[in-house]
Each structure stands twice: as structure tokens, then as C-alpha cells.
Amino acid sequence: MDIWRRNKTFFLLILIYFAGLIAYFNSFSGEFVFDDINTIVNSRAVKSNLSLSSLWEINHSRFIPLLTFVFNYRLNQLNPENYHFINFLIHIVNSFLVFFLFNTILKISPPGPDTSKKSSLLPFITAVIFTVHPLQTSAVSYISQRATLIVSFFYLMTLLFYLLSKSGKLKISIIFYFLSLAITIPALISKENGYSLPLIILVTDYFFFFRQNLKNKIRFLKPLPFFILAGTVFYFIYLQRAGAPFEVTTGLSMTGGDRIITRQEYLFTQIKVIPFYIYLLLLPLNLNVDYDFPISKTFFSPDVIIPFIFSLAIFVISAPILYKKRRPAIWGLIFFFITLSVESSIIPIKDVIFEHRLYLPSAGFISAVVFIASAVVIQMIKKNKKTGNLINLTVISIITLYIVLTVNRNKVWQSEYSLWSDTVKKSPKKARVRYNLGVASYAIGKTEEAKAEFGQAINLDPHYSDAYRNLGFIFERENNFNKAYSLYNDALSINFYNTKSRAQLAAFYINQKKYNEGILQYLKILEYDPKNAAVYNDLGIIYLIQNRQEETINSFKKAIKLDPKNEIALKNLVNSLWHFGFDDEARKYYLKLIKLNPENSQAYQFMFNP
Numbered sequence: 354m355d356i357w358r359r360n361k362t363f364f365l366l367i368l369i370y371f372a373g374l375i376a377y378f379n380s381f382s383g384e385f386v387f388d389d390i391n392t393i394v395n396s397r398a399v400k401s402n403l404s405l406s407s408l409w410e411i412n413h414s415r416f417i418p419l420l421t422f423v424f425n426y427r428l429n430q431l432n433p434e435n436y437h438f439i440n441f442l443i444h445i446v447n448s449f450l451v452f453f454l455f456n457t458i459l460k461i462s463p464p465g466p467d468t469s470k471k472s473s474l475l476p477f478i479t480a481v482i483f484t485v486h487p488l489q490t491s492a493v494s495y496i497s498q499r500a501t502l503i504v505s506f507f508y509l510m511t512l513l514f515y516l517l518s519k520s521g522k523l524k525i526s527i528i529f530y531f532l533s534l535a536i537t538i539p540a541l542i543s544k545e546n547g548y549s550l551p552l553i554i555l556v557t558d559y560f561f562f563f564r565q566n567l568k569n570k571i572r573f574l575k576p577l578p579f580f581i582l583a584g585t586v587f588y589f590i591y592l593q594r595a596g597a598p599f600e601v602t603t604g605l606s607m608t609g610g611d612r613i614i615t616r617q618e619y620l621f622t623q624i625k626v627i628p629f630y631i632y633l634l635l636l637p638l639n640l641n642v643d644y645d646f647p648i649s650k651t652f653f654s655p656d657v658i659i660p661f662i663f664s665l666a667i668f669v670i671s672a673p674i675l676y677k678k679r680r681p682a683i684w685g686l687i688f689f690f691i692t693l694s695v696e697s698s699i700i701p702i703k704d705v706i707f708e709h710r711l712y713l714p715s716a717g718f719i720s721a722v723v724f725i726a727s728a729v730v731i732q733m734i735k736k737n738k739k740t741g742n743l744i745n746l747t748v749i750s751i752i753t754l755y756i757v758l759t760v761n762r763n764k765v766w767q768s769e770y771s772l773w774s775d776t777v778k779k780s781p782k783k784a785r786v787r788y789n790l791g792v793a794s795y796a797i798g799k800t801e802e803a804k805a806e807f808g809q810a811i812n813l814d815p816h817y818s819d820a821y822r823n824l825g826f827i828f829e830r831e832n833n834f835n836k837a838y839s840l841y842n843d844a845l846s847i848n849f850y851n852t853k854s855r856a857q858l859a860a861f862y863i864n865q866k867k868y869n870e871g872i873l874q875y876l877k878i879l880e881y882d883p884k885n886a887a888v889y890n891d892l893g894i895i896y897l898i899q900n901r902q903e904e905t906i907n908s909f910k911k912a913i914k915l916d917p918k919n920e921i922a923l924k925n926l927v928n929s930l931w932h933f934g935f936d937d938e939a940r941k942y943y944l945k946l947i948k949l950n951p952e953n954s955q956a957y958q959f960m961f962n963p
Contacts, residue, residue, distance in 0.1 A: 369484055376756045402950070492708075492712040505712055541582075618701075630711055685724065794806060
């Protein structure tokens, strides 16, 4: 018993870790899925030996997550198990931070009579539920959402250090304060959610230290540097570079049929989305990577105004009561809304709903539910002490159920095919879901199923140009050239400027040995996309087939000029120069090639050392 008391926190953290390990152990065997292919597998930034400054230029708004992917690749190449394990470790550390954060909050402001003695138990339950909740799989098991995990890590750490800076000796307080300021910077360059940090710092300061600040009004200014810091980083990343603020990618193939959402429509839709998020947090069943969620065009439609009035009424009635008696609970709810605000407000994102957006906000919501439930439980135990065992059994049952649901959800994330097969069952009338299942089906050899899914995508959205293109590709592989040609042209009639479709048509001509027709298609692409290095590279290959020396070399050189780190184009240029007898110039570009990737030296040794 004495060992437990002396090492209580350590044992609680061990329990959190093993609960998480049980829930996520089967996720380690998962493949790269969804946007992992573009973010990691096909990413030159991840696989190339680039400097920190080059990586910064590639993705300054999510620089820290990119660095971790580069680290992963150098450590274990493209073994997804290692990437999954790193995601899991970050998630566990975040769970520990949730425990320490809410443990600190309860010490600052106990939830009420008879509960302060159990202050470590409530944060523990919060942290365990946060760890094993099935919704978290969309951030933990989906490797590309590491940005969500990392921004949450810095976010929680900043907030914890800020709380610690408000109590204790002066020197320690100063250290924690400047640590919290310093950690804000990596939060801001991990994901856009970090920009809500100054607001939650301000709210936290008001909630728990207002009276204390009245004694020394300078303390009211402590949140101000966080706003200045966020504004400065925002200026240098977005405004000075003339970039688009908060341009959040979705990871899905946003083609054909996706319409632009206005700020008003996005806001009105989020009024419906947020109650649905709360429903998923309370009852995480039928989780879906791509919900078929309708867009709301007006505030006064019943499906918008009713949830708005209902939510507002609950908040207005409960807030004053919770503020007086259960202040950490109302703070948790405000934390939920503030951390969700970047992705669920007036900033339009192509997808109105995604489960991974709940990762950080869920910490506040879960804590609020736990703190409110604890007050009810205490009253029940006062009336009948025997209910204590029943309450314990209920909590254990909920945690166990969540673990089972998380394990099952991880099975869905195992592969592209399992992911999109599950999604089609839940969003059968969404064209891009059918499209993605078609891609996944073809990748594992289910050609007929792929054709059927692409056909369904076209039926649901006749303007889905990429579905026509992929269906045409399958028919071309089946030597049904007339059908393939017709589908490629259908794709281009829908979107004349679809580079993928036009490049596919060009490749079709090349395979038919109609080289001049293929060249014309590539030249059309360059008319509206003159800086497309990949097209110049493809043109160089066709010219090489035709043994057109000048055009071949010029095309590869243009590709390299547009993209100096294009290893494929460099290899092709070296090969073509050597082929046409320009050995000295070939050696010059060969040196650039091995500087870019030293592994190329062995492949070309025979050319220059016969």
C-alpha cells in the first residue's frame, strides 16, 4: 500500500500506457493508406536528403510533422510499422499530458466538495478514455494525421507549463512561463490548430486566476505575448509569403463534382456538425472516414436553427451552475469549442467533417463529462454506498467497450481496400468514396470490382472526370482501345484542363505508337501549365524514342531547370547525353545526380569507368 501511495502517479501512467497498447497493438501491421501515399510513399521531400531550409520551403506551416516523416524514412525507409509505432508513442505522451493537465487544473480549482481527494482519479479516467476512444483511430492509425498528434502535443505542453507558471516560486514560475512561450512556436508550425492557443491561454487565465490577477494587474498581461507571437508567426508564414491562410488539405482526391463552399455555408453546416461530433464522442459507433454530410445554405433551415437553439439553451442554463460549482467542467467544454474553432467556424475547408478534428478537442469534452459525472456519482454514493461498486464496474465496462471498438476500427485502417470497403457501406451514395474503392480494388487485382465502382462514381456524379480516366485506363489494359479512347475524351470534355486525363490520353497514343498525336497532347498541357517538369520529362522520352537528339536533350534540361531536384529527369538526361555521344556533358550532370543521391553512383559506374 505504501508503494502505491509513493508511486501512485507512476502506476497510473503505466496503466494508461498498457490500455493504449492493448487498443492499438493491431494498428502496427497496417499499410500506408489514404493520403499516406502522397504524404510519405511518393514524397520526394521525405525521401530526398534535403537540408532543413529546403524542407522549410516545402512545407513551413506543417514543418515539424514533415521532419518526423523524414526521420522515419531515414530510420526505417518505407516500413509502415515504424511509422505507426511513432504515431502511437506520440499519442501515449499526449495521454500523459492530458492526465497532468487536468490533474493541475483540479489542484487549482477543485471540482467541489468531497471530490478534491480524488483529484488524481478523475484525470486518470479522463486520460484513459482519451487514450482508447475509438474516434482517436483517425489520428493515430492514419499515419498522415501525425500533424494532429504533434500539434496536440505542443498545445497541451504549452498549456500545462502556463498553468505551472502561475503558481510556485518566482524563478520557477518565470522558467515555466518562458517555456510555454517557446513551445508555442513549434505548435504554430505543426498545424493550423495551434493558432487557437492564445485564446485558450486567455480563457484559462480568466477562469482560474482572475482574483489572483486583481492583486497584481500586471499578471493580466501575461497572455498578451502569446497573441503577439502567434501574429508574428502568422505574418511571416502567410502574409509576407502571400500564401493562403489555413489552406487545410483533406487527403482525399478532391476531383469532379466537389463544389466551392462559401464561408456562410460552411458556418451553417458546422452548426449541425458540432452536435454530431458530440454524439460521436458519446456513442462512437459507425465511424466513417468520409461522411456524406449535406451542406446547409441558410441559417433558418430547421436542421440548422433547431440544433443551434438547443445547444445554446443547454449552454446558457448549465454554464452559470458549472462555473460556480464545477468550474473545470465548463472550462473543458470551452476548451472543446476553442480547439475546434479553426476547423469548425468560418474558415471554409473542402470537407465539412472529419473525425481526426476531434482529437485535441475530445480531451476537453471527455474531462467535462467525467467531472460532471463525478458529482452525480458522489450524490449516489452518499445515498447508497453499495452503488460504488456498480459505478466502478460501469467505468471499467465503458473503457473495455472502447478498447474493443478501437481494436475493431484499427482493422478497417489496415489497408486501402478495407478502409474504402467499409466507407462505401456507410456512404454508398458519395461518388468519391466509390472512386477511392475503385482505385483500391484495382491495386489488389479486383479489376471487375474496380470497373463497377468507377461506373457507380460516374452514375452518382456524371462530371467526375477522374473516374472516366481511370475506367478508360482499365479498358486500355484490356485492349478495348475504342472504349478507352472514348472515356479519355469524356474526361477531357468535362475538364479540358485536367492534366492527368490529358497525360493519360497522350500515353494512350504513345502505346499505339502514334507519337506525334501524343506529343500534341503534351504540348497542349504546356500551353496552360508551362512549368510542368513531369511533362517535359515525358516529352523527352518520346523524342528519344524517335531519336530526335536536340528535342530530347532540351526537354530533359527544361524539366531539370523547372525542378532541379528531379532525380528521374536527371537520370534520363545523363542517359540521353551518353546515348548521343556527349560524354563530357553527361559526366557533368552525372556529378549533379550523385550529389542529389549518392546511391546513383553504382548504377552509372559502367558508363564512366569502362
